[in-house]
Amino acid sequence: MRLTVVGNPANRRVALFTRAVRAAALPTPDVLPWADVLTGAAPPPAADALVRVDSPGEDPLVDRLLRRSPTAARHGELIGLADAYAGLVAGLDRVAAGGAELLNRPADVAVLCDKRLCHAVLSAAGVPVPPALPPVGGYAALREAMAATGWRRVFVKPAHGSSAAGVLAVAVGPRGVQADTTVEPTPDGLFNSLRVRRHTDEATIAAIVDRLAPDGLHVERWLPKAGLRDRVVDVRVLVVAGRPTHTVVRAARGPLTNLHLGNARGDLAELRAAAGPAAWSAAMESCERVAACFPGSLHVGVDLMFLAGWRRHAVAEVNAFGDLLPGVLADGRDSYAEQVHALTTGRWRRWRAGVAACAA
Incomplete structure (x- = not known):
């Protein structure tokens, strides 16, 4: 099995995935830089067995190229989000043009990176999501x-x-x-x-x-989230080849729970005990249904919240590149090793074939 990664070579995502591939005694992946893709590099040929497309984020040059801007964004500047999305979609199409098999289908990523489209897909599939307003222009x-x-x-x-x-x-x-x-x-x-x-x-x-x-x-x-102790909580659930594998509890004193904002990792066992077996099982089933909406993607990162009272849950967001979960292990494997395991054991292909059969 030969793998190619489209990503930013200096980014830790590429490094962690490469480490997982090497640990599985597979050849070191080739890396096709996003900057090269966006400036006209040839897409991976069909001879490349599998291509993983990683996040283009955390690189100022790539951000400028995605936005097709002659100037770089200032540090932290929120600018050109729609242009960056259009550049991502165009770059994905270029990557796919060589005919190689991708581990995250461009059509899936395009939906996952547009919250409006993603919400509509999940709602149509019966996944519990917060109600949404029609488009607002200001x-x-x-x-x-x-x-x-x-x-x-x-x-x-x-x-x-x-x-x-x-x-x-x-x-x-x-x-x-x-x-x-x-x-x-x-x-x-x-x-x-x-x-x-x-x-x-x-x-x-x-x-x-x-x-x-x-x-x-x-x-x-804004739905009221369940809480533990003095914090509200939600969970990031990584679903690999249709199976929830790695879970991180995010605990915050305010409404924004992202860990990089200084929030804490909560105790998964405590959360599962508070939810109870039935509510936890129902939530994981919803995560599986989310993944089935994107059968061309080896993994998705589901942001799931239990609502106050713990009996109900809802999916807040789904992330195309939601597998950066450092230090989180399941069955002794981190999030990247889990994906390599799904590839080498054939579980990904079996799951994908099963989803296609159900859809038919």
């Missing part, structure tokens, strides 16, 4: 839609964002409007930080939403 339209539905709390998400960048948890109450977000507005742009801040000035919140709106917004009802 803050005034957002408030009108919230008033029409009676929703007082929503998550406003950039359609093509990741890692909570640009997300606002908006609440309307007797004292006015507040928004918890990592966004720091400046006179000449919006910047993402690693610190969650609370904006209480409605004009500031409106300006942030209006600046993000041209790149597309996805707005969901």
Whole structure:
């Protein structure tokens, strides 16, 4: 088995996957840099058995090439999200043009990287998801839609964002409007930080939403999450070849639970005990149904929340590149070794064939 990775060569994702491949006594993967793909490099030929497309993130040059911009974004700047998405889709199509078999199908990635499309696919498949508003083009339209539905709390998400960048948890109450977000507005742009801040000035919140709106917004009802001790919790579930394998509990005192924002890893055993066997089993079944919506993808990362009371759950997001879970082991394998194991044992092909048979 010969593997090629499309990724950023210096990125830890590529390094960790390469380590897992070598540990399985397979040939070291070839690496096709995203920068080369986006500047016209030939796609992997069909002779390459399998091609893994990794995240193009965390590289300023690649970001500029995705956005087709002559200038680099400033550190943390939220700019050109729709352009970057279009560049990603075009790059995926170029990678696929050589005819090689991809471990994440471009059509899957295109849906997973558009929160509006992903929500629609999951909803149509019967996966429990938060209710969503019709498209809104700015803050005034957002408030009108919230008033029409009676929703007082929503998550406003950039359609093509990741890692909570640009997300606002908006609440309307007797004292006015507040928004918890990592966004720091400046006179000449919006910047993402690693610190969650609370904006209480409605004009500031409106300006942030209006600046993000041209790149597309996805707005969901803010459902109350279950809590453990003094924190709310949700879980990232990695599903490999249709099977939930690795799980990370994310515990936060606020609405944004991403670990890179200074939140804590919670205790999985404690969470499972609080949910109970029936609720946990139902949640994992939903994760399996999510994966079945994307049968061309070896893995998906599911952000799942148990709702207050623990009896119900909902899928908040699904990540095309959600397998960076350092230090998390299942059956002695990390997230990358698990994927290599699914390939070498044939489990991925068996699962994919089973999904296709069910769809037929």
